[in-house]
Amino acid sequence: MTEKDTEPAPPGALPATVIEMVNQLDDKELQTLIDYAQERYEYAHPSLSDQIEAASGEEIVRIEEYPEYTLVVKRQPCGKDCDECPHGPFLYHVQEEPRFEGGTRLRWRYLGEVNETDQQDTEE
Numbered sequence: 147m148t149e150k151d152t153e154p155a156p157p158g159a160l161p162a163t164v165i166e167m168v169n170q171l172d173d174k175e176l177q178t179l180i181d182y183a184q185e186r187y188e189y190a191h192p193s194l195s196d197q198i199e200a201a202s203g204e205e206i207v208r209i210e211e212y213p214e215y216t217l218v219v220k221r222q223p224c225g226k227d228c229d230e231c232p233h234g235p236f237l238y239h240v241q242e243e244p245r246f247e248g249g250t251r252l253r254w255r256y257l258g259e260v261n262e263t264d265q266q267d268t269e270e
């Protein structure tokens with residue numbers, strides 16, 4: 147087993163008191179901290195699919211999550227409450243983007259109607 151001869155440099159973004167406390171933890175406590183930090187992070191940053199909800203009259207058919215974007219297939223009402231409502235399914239490309247005033251918003255881009263019977267490719 148090779149030993150690390152240099153101590154890792156503490157990240158400047160963390161308060162000194164946090165670094166000090168982390169440095170005192172044993173292996174088991176450190177592992178617990180890593181798991182906890184991971185859970186906290188996921189809690190504060192819900193995945194895109196957790197942020198996507200069907201609006202009134204809509205029906206989410208499926209959500210496919212990719213590292214850079216999410217694809218959403220959903221049926222939507224036309225607003226006239228016709229006999230064929232909800233229409234579609236329609237395919238959307240959804241990305242999270244930062245808002246000028248802070249936080250993020252979802253940017254929806256309509257890609258086209260989906261032919262569910264023969265999985266035909268949609269044009270971009």
Ligand SMILES: [Zn+2]
Nearest residue numbers: 224228230231
């Ligand atoms: Zn309709």
